[in-house]
Amino acid sequence: MRFSPLALTRSVVRNANDEGPLSAQAVLALDRDEEFPAEGCAILDEAGLNSLYVPPDLGGALYSYPTLVHALAQVAGYDLTLAIAHAKTFLGAAPVWLAGERAQAARLARRVLDGAVVSWGLTERGHGADLLAGELSAAWTADGWSLTGSKWMINNARRCGLICVLARTAPEGGPLGFSLLLVDTGELPLGTCERLPKLHTHGVRGADISGIAFVKAPVPHEALVGPAGTGLETTLKALQVTRTLCPALSIGTASHAVRLAQCQLGVLERYSHKAAILPVTRRVLGQVVATLWIMESVAYVAARYLHLMPEQMSVVSAIAKALVPTLADEAMESLRELMGVRGYLETDMFQKVERDNRIVAIFDGSTPVNEDALLKQLPHLSRTGRDALSESAAEAVFRLGSMGGDLPAIEWQELRLVSTAGCDLVRAVPRLVAEIRHRRTCMAFRGRLDAFEELVRRTLTQADGYVPATPTPAEDFTLARRYEVCFAGAACLAVRLGDAPVDDLWLEACLARVMECAAGSSSPFPEPDVYDEVSMDAGRLFPMAEGTSDGR
């Protein structure tokens, strides 16, 4: 099956016009009334977005992960609620693509292509991110499994036809005590499954964030995804894939907010000037644009990484999920101040985007959870960091940044819980820097490049002697953040060396922002004047469809 990004774009734009179901008025009304975006979901089904949730060898169109990221970012750029409502099916199905038997995967693929809603039941009330504390149990019976317990704060739990559930299959629990079961809720006898009420949330108010409870629910043996006891391992590996998709959501909301701010500040008069040209406003807007560019680079490179070096995704996905939503949060705070009272009115799209955006850093593993995961792997990263990069690895790194060229199929089996190979992109920084220097004779930002190289060197030295401790000391998170920032800078270099529509000004702004991030939280009055030149710019790697003329 093929998926046409152009058809999706056209459909989204068409439906966002006037009073269409994706227009600002319609989206705001759904949010106000806490209504599920059913019409929007139908439009995305129609455009075949669900074909991107299925690997090509199972009849789907997931040839390129960046294509999925871009498609979802576009949807999120109109309505995050819709994006998460629809894309949850990919999250629910990913464990089966990863660990399911061929026949099980083929069955699920047909269902997804037919428009089935698949959910993923990991979290439980009171346990949050602590998956090992999960209480929902599956007991082995003669006919299959008997499920008892509940999952809570689950996206689409009321609407799903299938749900992939993490269940305790050994009473004592532990890393081998959990299994994943793909439950077809339509097959369950009456009274064994109850949908829990929709939760009322701060943002994404229309989403079906709810729960599901089982009482001795019988599911067949074939429901098991992968061997019994591998539930946690499969979950952690599937999360590497889904966490690489989450940045799409942040890019959507951040682009949306930037568009709204540029639009408003471009027309407002303040102190006898257009607001957008007041020095502070302009600088801050430009900083946010540079932030967006970094987010895009990380998301883009991470998505290609999944194809090119899947064995390193334990590191890459943690970085992408930790850094990109955090950057989006920071950008949103800067913009909120610029937007002032207008952005605070319920009739304005900005306040919705701002509320919605907050969920991304929380779900699918919060920022601290991912940074913890990164820190645990840091010793590997520094150990391998000293070895010279092999030619093939270097070639793969250079391929991370290019737009074209066929990507190899995603090798789900190559995902590893821990990347023993480290992170080739960060290791390759000296080569990337040398290549940039080599290619450009006159560079205004030579100093920034040197500073970045030095940052990477220092960070790797610091990581060298790092010994993870449990619980993780608070200071260690600074090191995690710094490593993420090194990755981000490296991603920007790789993108600049590729064939993406970016130039030296783009790279200069990105590097300036990277160095600001490395220095800790940024000042509300950023120093780099390169931001001034990019304040009215937009995303480059995941361009948003031209919507209605008012930017909404």
Added chain:
Amino acid sequence: MAVDDELVALLGNPHDPENPVGYRSCLKADERGEILREGERRLTDFGLGAEFVPADMGGRLRTLDRTVALLRAVYARDPALGLGFGLTSLIAAVNVWAAGEGALRREAADVLLGRGRIASAYHEFAHGSDIAAAELAASPECGGYVLTGHKEVVTNIGRAEAILVYARTSPAPGPRSHSLFLLRSAELPAGAVRRHHRYPSVGMRSVQLGGLDFDRCRVVADRRVGSEGAGLEIALRSFQVTRTVIPGVLTGILDTALRMALRYALDRRLYGRPVIALPRVRAVLADVYGDLLLAETFARVAVRALHLLPEQAVMHAAAVKYLVPQMIVAGVNNLAGLLGGSSYLREGEHAYFQKLVRDVQPSTFGHASGISCLMSLLTYLPAIGRTARQNRPRLPTEEMFRPTAPLPDLAWERLGLRGGDVDDLFMLPLTDVPLPERCAEVVEAIEAERTSLAERYAGLSPEDRGAAARVSAYELARRYTIVLAASSCVGVWRHRTSNDANATATAGALVRAAHLLDRNREMSTQVRENLLDEATQRIESHARLCDPG
């Protein structure tokens, strides 16, 4: 006895689900976007309006430290109640008091003493904080005025007994083109005034935001507050009061958020241990507690300085209104990160938290945006820099820093517009007094920063005044506000009256001030653990997180 004890008792137990002014009831009103009637009734019974009327007019307003403490208590319960019922009327009334003599003084006092409200109609969408550009016209005609134009997003404009309107009385640019009018809602001529639909907001949802269109609305001349053309001047003088008062009120929001987050971290378990055992969580909680103490101290000292050094209030007001709201919004956001999914639910045990996330947001842009505050400061910094460079540090009276010392009445007439070339708080000696453990180095760094800032202020060029000032100038102004906050802490420490004065709090606040100046300056483990112990102990014993002033 703290001044707000009676009011706090009147609001009842916040956690009691049956309490009509408890968190659950406040949340319900928020969900529905409705006024919390019982809350307003209780505040009326308390006579909150009288707190905004000077004593010589029959009210209870003598010094503003009391006003702040009372409104802070309301904000700690429900910011929307505090804004919708209290703060708005105070903001309007202050303009009338600042204008000096006149019959309207009596009228404004009577409205508030008679349990009424006054709306403060400054805001026009097109101009925001740039009030010098406000357009609503009051054209002199036949001995009176004719009002034409609109005001938008004004609290209580649709239900206040009186409305203070800021209007343009001359088309000429410049500082003498606006005047203030106090209108009686009941007397507005039908047909000449059209009410806007309500502006629904994402937070502060029980606050009634409205607007008015004036279409050749006739107003008699004696409705004018102060002389014609004095509007901007009155506004700028009253802003010195309101911008000093508001930050101290807003700290109530962070106080409540922090108490909720501490409770969450103490009660909830993750990975087999209480959440509060996670070092990262401890760091966030300690940082935010340090921020709260810093903000609280700065806000209190600023209010005392308003009474003691009114000539300098123009600087202090701008500084405190910039820094404190920034810290409060950032603090609530940081705590939201700590609560994770629990901060995102509008139901359940922690539902109140997301309301605070929404309610806190106008702190930074409401009643003067942060940028406009720094812009005001930039006007004064060159002179202050030159003075600071030449003179030796000066020691203001100890009443500035002693929370219980009596304050003189507010000298409205001494609230200057030109500011001075001196700021005693900025010049406060910092290192000649024994400091709490682990503070000496931090305070030395702050003092060095001040010295270097003074040099740079002296060297600011004329282009760094006004909205088009360079970004780097704004950063210099931001650092000024941090030095003032740190100086406030050192001053309070220096003049502490008993030996048990809080060394932990002082150290925590100062370390956070240093962090605002240099992001690499993190809190030491010792200071962090001390703060955490202090906070935990206070939470467990139901004590206040900040000692009452």
